[in-house]
Amino acid sequence: xxxxxxxxxxxxxxxxxVLVIGGGHAGIEAGHAAARLGLSTALLxxxxxxxxxxxxxxxxxxxxxxxxxxxxxxxxxxxGSLADAAGIQFRILNRSRGPAVWGPRAQCxxxxxxxxxxxxxxxxxxxxILEGMAEELLEEGGRAVGxxxxxxxxxxxxxxxxxxxxxxxxxxxxGERRTEGGRVGEAPAKGLSAALARLGLRLxxxxxxxxxxxxxxxxxxxxxxxxxxxxxxxxFSFRTASAALPRRQAVCWLTATNARVHDRxxxxxxxxxxxxxxxxxxGPRYCPSIEDKVVKFADKxxxxxxxxxxxxxxxxxxxxxxxxxxxxxxxxxxxxxIRGLARARMIxxxxxxxxxxxxxxxxxxxxxxxxxxxxxLAGQINGxxxxxxxxxxxxxxxINAARAVRGEEPFVLExxxxxxxxxxxxxxxxxxxxxxRLFTSRAEYRLLLGVDSVLGRLAPHGRRLxxxxxxxxxxxxxxxxxxxxxxxxxxxxxxxxxxxxxAVLEEAVGIRVAEPTSLYKLLQRxxxxxDRVLTAFAPEVFAALSREExxxxxxxxxxxxxxRRELERIERLRPFESRTIPAGFAYAEIPGLSxxxxxxxxxxRPATVGEAARIPGVTxxxxxxxSAHVAKGTGAASSGAIPGAPGR
Numbered sequence: 001x002x003x004x005x006x007x008x009x010x011x012x013x014x015x016x017x018v019l020v021i022g023g024g025h026a027g028i029e030a031g032h033a034a035a036r037l038g039l040s041t042a043l044l045x046x047x048x049x050x051x052x053x054x055x056x057x058x059x060x061x062x063x064x065x066x067x068x069x070x071x072x073x074x075x076x077x078x079x080g081s082l083a084d085a086a087g088i089q090f091r092i093l094n095r096s097r098g099p100a101v102w103g104p105r106a107q108c109x110x111x112x113x114x115x116x117x118x119x120x121x122x123x124x125x126x127x128x129i130l131e132g133m134a135e136e137l138l139e140e141g142g143r144a145v146g147x148x149x150x151x152x153x154x155x156x157x158x159x160x161x162x163x164x165x166x167x168x169x170x171x172x173x174x175g176e177r178r179t180e181g182g183r184v185g186e187a188p189a190k191g192l193s194a195a196l197a198r199l200g201l202r203l204x205x206x207x208x209x210x211x212x213x214x215x216x217x218x219x220x221x222x223x224x225x226x227x228x229x230x231x232x233x234x235x236f237s238f239r240t241a242s243a244a245l246p247r248r249q250a251v252c253w254l255t256a257t258n259a260r261v262h263d264r265x266x267x268x269x270x271x272x273x274x275x276x277x278x279x280x281x282x283g284p285r286y287c288p289s290i291e292d293k294v295v296k297f298a299d300k301x302x303x304x305x306x307x308x309x310x311x312x313x314x315x316x317x318x319x320x321x322x323x324x325x326x327x328x329x330x331x332x333x334x335x336x337x338i339r340g341l342a343r344a345r346m347i348x349x350x351x352x353x354x355x356x357x358x359x360x361x362x363x364x365x366x367x368x369x370x371x372x373x374x375x376x377l378a379g380q381i382n383g384x385x386x387x388x389x390x391x392x393x394x395x396x397x398x399i400n401a402a403r404a405v406r407g408e409e410p411f412v413l414e415x416x417x418x419x420x421x422x423x424x425x426x427x428x429x430x431x432x433x434x435x436x437r438l439f440t441s442r443a444e445y446r447l448l449l450g451v452d453s454v455l456g457r458l459a460p461h462g463r464r465l466x467x468x469x470x471x472x473x474x475x476x477x478x479x480x481x482x483x484x485x486x487x488x489x490x491x492x493x494x495x496x497x498x499x500x501x502x503a504v505l506e507e508a509v510g511i512r513v514a515e516p517t518s519l520y521k522l523l524q525r526x527x528x529x530x531d532r533v534l535t536a537f538a539p540e541v542f543a544a545l546s547r548e549e550x551x552x553x554x555x556x557x558x559x560x561x562x563x564r565r566e567l568e569r570i571e572r573l574r575p576f577e578s579r580t581i582p583a584g585f586a587y588a589e590i591p592g593l594s595x596x597x598x599x600x601x602x603x604x605r606p607a608t609v610g611e612a613a614r615i616p617g618v619t620x621x622x623x624x625x626x627s628a629h630v631a632k633g634t635g636a637a638s639s640g641a642i643p644g645a646p647g648r
Contacts, residue, residue: 023050025079026378031161054108056210060083065389068423069083069391075465075467084237092105100555106236136191142373162381163377168189172353175272182353184351206383212324215316219307220343255307290334331346376400383427386438426442445570491518491519493518504537505536519538523557524557541553577610579610
């Protein structure tokens with residue numbers, strides 16, 4: 001049983017370096033990171049048994065999301081290894097394309113994932129788990145210094161990380177029925193929204209949804225299509241040996257809605273809280289409810305439904321693709337009309353959740369509040385959707401809370417280094433008006449950000465920060481070392497035309513060469529079967545690498561020119577991107593800047609010219625003016641200066 005220790009009421013001796021509020025995916029990573037960095041850390045949650053609980057789909061990863069999980073793992077986070085240990089089916093989406101857009105995904109055992117997360121946190125040195133709901137934030141001298149729980153206990157800390165997910169004023173909807181909560185059976189965080197507003201933070205309201213759950217023994221699987229996992233399965237974490245993954249994998253099934261089902265949904269739209277006006281929050285564009293799909297894609301006669309088991313022994317089947325807040329009776333009718341589900345028994349209906357969030361442009365790139373040092377926000381409170389987006393933010397917020405306590409510079413990744421950086425930069429500089437979901441298309445340098453290069457890019461950061469020890473770092477870099485060695489072998493091994501080599505080439509791959517050619521250059525040809533070339537001329541390379549490593553190697557070889565051009569472009573732009581804007585830069589005194597540009601830059605306080613360029617409404621011409629004045633040293637702080645340093 002998890003041991004929870006509560007602070008005594010108003011006891012000034014109860015003090016931590018870092019307080020994390022919330023035990024979801026963001027809170028797990030934030031608490032673990034801060035504790036791993038040696039700081040005394042408390043994780044405050046309303047129900048310790050619910051730590052790591054998957055509110056929605058019991059799956060980790062996917063397109064762009066899988067890259068985030070690999071990045072979390074490379075930096076020393078937990079999500080990848082937890083998904084490997086709890087995984088029941090593993091797939092790589094987009095495998096037919098290059099590693100830059102591969103999307104590793106694992107269907108997980110819901111109960112096992114949460115149990116493993118609790119065990120990892122319980123075993124973490126420097127981490128204490130507290131039971132309670134934060135109702136108020138403590139502020140002293142313009143800094144966040146702790147929280148007050150609903151029972152009046154004061155928990156003091158030198159930095160506070162808020163990761164409340166969908167629990168801020170959470171309100172659940174199923175048809176006309178409304179229930180307070182952020183998840184079925186769990187109370188909302190009601191006082192914290194008002195506390196954040198009193199501290200000057202601007203809040204909005206979003207909504208998300210979840211589908212009905214069905215009993216596994218009441219589905220006619222013979223009418224559904226089978227979806228198998230990849231063989232062999234590929235882990236998320238460099239720490240996970242392939243042999244540790246399940247020898248057999250669970251099966252998922254596919255079915256679809258139809259025109260008759262769509263008609264029934266349309267007939268009942270007036271009973272959906274989304275369309276009756278009972279829900280005010282804005283929902284996710286890229287994970288719409290079935291009501292939204294039927295209305296917005298009226299030309300489609302069907303929508304795919306994925307039937308996904310909740311675990312090896314779980315009775316529940318998650319109906320992915322049928323998120324809804326329609327009344328229970330309508331949900332039953334809809335299910336009965338879907339192929340394979342005519343006799344399916346609904347264990348729990350789908351529902352929508354409305355919740356408060358904080359507009360993330362009020363944060364620095366470190367995820368610290370611009371106007372309240374010591375307060376960090378991570379996860380759905382920043383307007384994102386998805387476990388993976390939350391976990392990546394939680395990791396960065398935990399790292400930066402720890403570094404702030406130590407008086408160290410924030411840890412901020414560049415957009416060319418990680419999808420995590422793309423997401424945080426988008427949130428803090430561009431803002432949002434709907435729930436944010438990460439896509440590979442959001443990254444201008446996505447060719448550099450594939451899953452094949454994550455460890456080489458980010459494991460050195462993990463080691464430098466102290467989240468990876470020497471042994472873990474060495475293990476993380478082994479695959480990268482094998483790939484670099486293979487590249488050198490291919491560059492150095494030259495095929496010289498001779499009777500023997502020409503015969504082998506023609507027999508193996510059906511081509512001839514007229515002059516000496518390296519294997520590296522030969523493999524850049526798209527018309528060749530790479531496996532045959534390697535088997536014929538570099539069998540030791542072929543034997544030393546896994547299937548994924550061979551795919552990564554070929555991607556690096558074939559995209560070599562594009563990758564070099566991207567790196568050169570980054571280097572050309574680096575002086576411009578990283579040009580620091582002084583604290584208190586007086587935008588209003590710079591000729592040629594519009595009122596809009598002045599207002600937005602004054603409010604967002606970009607730390608660099610590159611950050612200013614990504615603020616919506618700041619034109620290229622305005623960026624050029626700001627850059628020129630920064631370079632000349634004009635526009636420095638004056639009597640009209642903006643108070644407070646910009647910071648990152």
